[in-house]
Amino acid sequence: MEHIDRTPGVQLSESEAAAEARRIIASLAEPEPAPTPTSYRSTEPNAPGTAAPVAQEGRPPMSQRATDLSGLMLAGSVASLSVGGATSLVLYTLGQVDPVTLAVGAAGPVALVLAVGSLIRSAGRAKADAHTEHHHHYNGTVRQETTNVSSTTKGLFAKNRNDVR
Incomplete structure (x- = not known):
């Protein structure tokens, strides 16, 4: 088969145009290859696997x-x-309104939410600490020791070490 010049703007001769037309028609007569599948659907029934669940990317697993x-x-x-x-x-x-007033107005609701949260937490702690009565029933000789350790640590870098013996 002869080579045909396909430079844009170049006119084909009658024989070249006829040869190009025959080539195009012959290529259309050839069957196209089967398309490559892009998905697969399993026909097996859905059955639970034996692999342990693995946390996926994104939000961590949690209840509904x-x-x-x-x-x-x-x-x-x-x-x-x-x-x-x-x-x-x-x-x-x-x-x-000036920017300072806007900042104070924006911080007000946040401060209210934080104050209510602190109040609820302190009420929960007070309820947990309210029961301090202990009843012990022993038969025989008993030696009882009670040790209370209380410490307060303040500062950005602080190390607490309580050695109780």
């Missing part, structure tokens, strides 16, 4: 209730951010 609450918290945080940001932008644009 925890997942629902997590999604609710994310949605609430996005909503509060957009509402607070829009309000702050409008007030700042109007020149009615």
Whole structure:
């Protein structure tokens, strides 16, 4: 088969055009190869495997209730951010509020949430510490020792060492 010049702008002669047409028609008559499969569906029934479950990337495994609450918290945080940001932008644009007042107003709800959380935690600790009565029933000679160790550590880098003997 002769070589045909396919440079753009070059006209083919009658014989070259006829030869190119025969080549194109012959290539169309050839059967196309079967397409390569891109997926596979197993016909086996779904049966539990013997491999242990493995944690996947992304959010850690948790209960359905925890997942629902997590999604609710994310949605609430996005909503509060957009509402607070829009309000702050409008007030700042109007020149009615200075940046310090905006910062104090934004920190107020956060401080309230932290204070309520601390109150709930301290109430839980007080309830746990309320029961201090001990009853011991012994038969025979008993030697009882009670040791209480209490320490307070303050500072950024602190090391506590309680040796009780």
